[in-house]
Amino acid sequence: MHKPWEGRFREKTEEFVEEFTQSVSFDRRLAEEDIRQNLAHIKTLLKAGILTKQEAHLLEKHLLDILKEVQEGSFPFRKELEDVHMNIEAELIKRAGEIGGKLHTGRSRNDQIATDERLYIKREIKECVILLKNLRKELVRLAENSIDIIVPAYTHLQRAQPIRLSHYFLAYREMFLSDELRLINAYRLADASPLGSGAVAGVDFPFDRFFTAQELGFRSLVRNSMYATSDRDYLLDTLYACAVIGMHLSRLSEDLILWSTQEFSFVELPDRLCTGSSIMPQKKNPDVLELIRGKTGRLYGNLMSLLTTLKGLPTAYNRDLQEDKEPLFDSIDTTKKCIEAMNLILEGLSVKADRTTPPFGDPMTATDIANYLVMKGIPFREAHRIVGNLIAYAISQGKNLGDLSLREFKEFSELFEEDVFELLDPRVVVDRRKTYGGTSKQEVIRQIQIAKREEGVR
Template sequence: MKQALWSGRFENGMDDSTLAFTCSLDTDSRMAFYDVMGSIAHVRMLKARGIIPADDADRIEAGLKEILTSVEDGTFQFDRSREDVHTCIEFALTENIGPAGGKLHTARSRNDQVATDFRMYLRDAALHAAEAANGLMMALVRIAEDNGDTVMPGFTHMQHAQPVTLAQHMLAHAFKFSRDADRFLDAFRRMDKCPLGSAALAGTTFPIDRGMTSEALGFREPTENSMDSVSDRDFATELAYCCAQTQIHLSSLCEELVLWSSQEFSFIEMDDRYTTGSSIMPQKKNPDIAELVRGKTGQVIGSLTAMLVMTKGLPLTYNRDLQEDKAPVMDAMDIVISSAGMMAKVVSTTTFHKDRMMSVTAAGQINATDLADYLVTKDIPFREAHGIVGAAVRKSIDTGVNLEDMTLEQLREFSPLIEEDVYQYIPVMRCVERRNSYGGTSPASTDAQIARAVEQMMLRDETIRQEKQLIQNCWKTLLE
């Protein structure tokens, strides 16, 4: 039997099985750094407001810095008889400096302490995730920069639809990750409020300065309502959603790369460093990284589901259910950050077989829509033109002659309005070049998209850099 941490109310100590079941150290020990930094900010505020004696505050701060050193060098002993990282650190502090350590918890509760630590942890993780998504976007944009005239089939329903460029295809993925990176930064901004000082749920009778601790920890401002502050996990659920959406985009990219690396497509070959061989089939080169990233998507979606279900019926304010909020979100963030980083390496080292893409594109009737558009310029209603071209496509399939390779006489069998100028419309490269609408697949259009993508990445990089620097400056100030 273990003695309860706060045993005045209880006659019996905590059963070993209860302690084992309630202990969260395996997860929340990752927040040790943030817990110490939050405590340093808190004790400085207590000293500044005259809530505890200055000598005691100085001893507490010195003791916390010693603990931080041991945390960072890996020598801190997490006592598994304590139920969480916050209690571990508080008890270690008291053991090191004596009764003065017990004054650290004045004017705060574990409820606002945990909420603050978790926000600080996820605040950093959100910036890392935005940076990882931005890095993958950069890898895709670099491929686009080199492939503005590389033609490939565009697909709908996994059927050849219209010719596009490899640049356009890569940019389609790039802008998905641009939105993902922005979502992480949006979530960062919403969580950038400090709960510390909300205490258990109702605030505190001590004359604290919440603005001081908020500023010391690099938050934009304190949270507005003490009850909401200790019960809110919107920030964690929102990040879980950001992770799920990003991982879905990663999975889509991976699915295409897996298909494109198959012998049936032969569009790409992945670098040996990011593939594996078979245990019995020496000819195989397996796209394992892409498959693993695709496979991890279920776990990330599960993390979002866990957060939604965990919080769906909780009454105000804090409930112990919220101890279970950290593992799913931390896992989701880890997976997304590592997956985006790995896929940036996979993409940037992949070889694209441009001739194969072009030959496959030219082999079908992928320019059928362009022939229909041509007939519309001859004042034929589009639906009628659609039917005319459908007949031409059937003839192309039956004879094995591509539309652009038919003679003018053959094409005029389907409409007497077809003239020599049709050959300015239906060659595959002309199909691509003429799609110069904003956001289209022409080289001119993709050049504009690349410029816009680079602008987005640069602005985002600067935002991430500034936010990281602000936080690092706060840590530096607290450790001085």
């Protein structure tokens, strides 16, 4: 196999160097994007008068044959040809003869790989967006089915205030909606064509870059040829979006792992999505959720890997950029699998409503009791102190607030009346949160209706 640069060299490349520098073992994944780019470049060469119609037709025919073999998994990728670009070009020359050697006219692998990656990013982001939408639909379904289930909300992992479980699921729906916006931003940054920038300085053929961009479905052009071939910011944005998705999935996993323990027993995970122990027969382990949580570290690592690779590069293309692909491919694959895994978990999740509802008199209603005093004219800080003393007293007596008499309440403030006992019911307290985005039944139903419209759920 002849190497495209061998005219300059007088020694054969060491096998070790071939193995060390090859990227086709992983960038072969870009083969369909590379062929799609080649087909567009053929049209550009034809428009510029570099190819005849007959030559263009011949090259297109062979490229489509190669594409079919790639899709069937029968195309013979060779490591000695280094990368996906040279593998496809070498095969094209083999089949079309010397006319195949015209394909690389006015093009460098520098703008070629940048184009392939941008095409790949656009395709994969579309798939991630669909998966996120499916996940959000499942969260909306859960929210709609759990409107009347009350659960404790935790801050500092301590019981804070009662909420509707629907409110919890809608919170994650908002997180995954913001994740979609991050992906869309990465898509927009990638949606510009670098093709026609050459190695670094542009090309000296009469190429219509706008025509090529349109053929490839790009919204615009990368305007500076040096930036076009060395920019990987769109990859960073994609890896960042994947890392944040992973973080959100990890937090949801952590909640469900805790809630599925015997100590909480708020939810039951389906047996088919759990595993057991090799030694302890009673165990039912939430391994899928734990792996989602664990794989988030890989997503962070991939982002930091590429950031570190890029930070020391001199301007324009450097071979270090070959190291951008494996973190990218791994993050895309990991993110998609984790979203799908979480969707399966949520589909099979069952809630133990009898275990989730806080009891009458639970101290989680303390803020509402303080606000009760505020409405009677006491400054909030003073009301906070009074209720804090009241709770400390109840704890010292081994009681919850529901066990106290009105006389005991009045020992802390004469403003307490019989109606204060209404505020010891978590269900009553939840429905007092009627502000926009709150957890009252009325507001949660409104949020669900909006979410269903936005997600296209009937």
